[in-house]
Amino acid sequence: MNDxxxxxxxxxxxxxxxxxxxxxxxxxxxxxxxxxxxVISRAAHLTLAQELSRRPAELAAQASVVHKVDDVGASISSGSFRTMGMLIAPCSVRTMSEIASGVTSSLISRAADVTLKERRRLVLMVRETPLHLGHLRTMTALSEMGAIIMPPVPAFYAVPRSLDEMVDHTVGRALDLFDIDTDAVRRWNGMAASRSEAADDARAQ
Structure with a gap:
């Protein structure tokens, strides 16, 4: 994939x-x-504060490069800038709809458009429920364009012991799609193996 x-x-x-x-x-x-x-959208500034009491500056300190959402001339806005692809986590319905329509009003939708046109992997962790027909048709259109729609659905088969484990497993599965392995995913080895692992975890607690 990385070619x-x-x-x-x-x-x-x-x-x-x-x-x-x-x-x-x-x-x-x-x-x-x-x-x-x-890239962090303006609305994400609000959800970061509301849900996590985090400031964008804290995340910026961890990233290799930070781009302003309105900087449509950034490196990632060009297909000549080579990447493994793009992950939008979480992905709002508005962003999803912009990408599907080809509208590039921000660096996020522009970078996603570039990812699709260069046939790179685009993974959208769409966070909305319930879904009406317009949402579903938009997702179908994006899938036909080559995007992967991956709602952050909990994997209960992994028997998560905490909300953190549940989130990390979902993120790990999203990164699997880019061939990026993490230690957060509890791989499925069959029903018997899964029961044995769960019993081992219970004894360790």
Missing amino acids: GATRRLVLAITGASGAIYGVRALDALMRAGVETHL
Whole structure:
């Protein structure tokens, strides 16, 4: 997938609920040694404060490069700037709709458009429920364009012991799509193995 490009990934955090997914993705990418290009929408400033009491400056200190959301001339706005792809976590319906329509009113939608046209991997952790027909049709259109729609659905088969584990597992599965391995994913080895692991965890507590 990387075809010789530097191990760099574009990470965008939009204003949908679930800012923790973007924060944990940034943490995991940093630990994996991946160069991160971070873009935070204006609405995400609000959700970061509301949900996590975090300031964008704290995240900026962890990212390799930070781009302003209105800087449509940034490096990631050009297909000649090689990346592994782009993860939007969480992805708002507005951002999803902009990408599907080809509207590029911000650096986030522009970078996503570039990712699609260069046939790189675009993963959208769309955070909305319930979904009406317009949402579903937009997701279908994006899937036909080559994007991967990955709502942050909890994996209960992994028997998470905490909300943190549940979030980290979901983020790890999203990064799997870029061939970035983390230690956060409890891999499925079959029903018997899963029961044995769960019993081991119970005894360890």
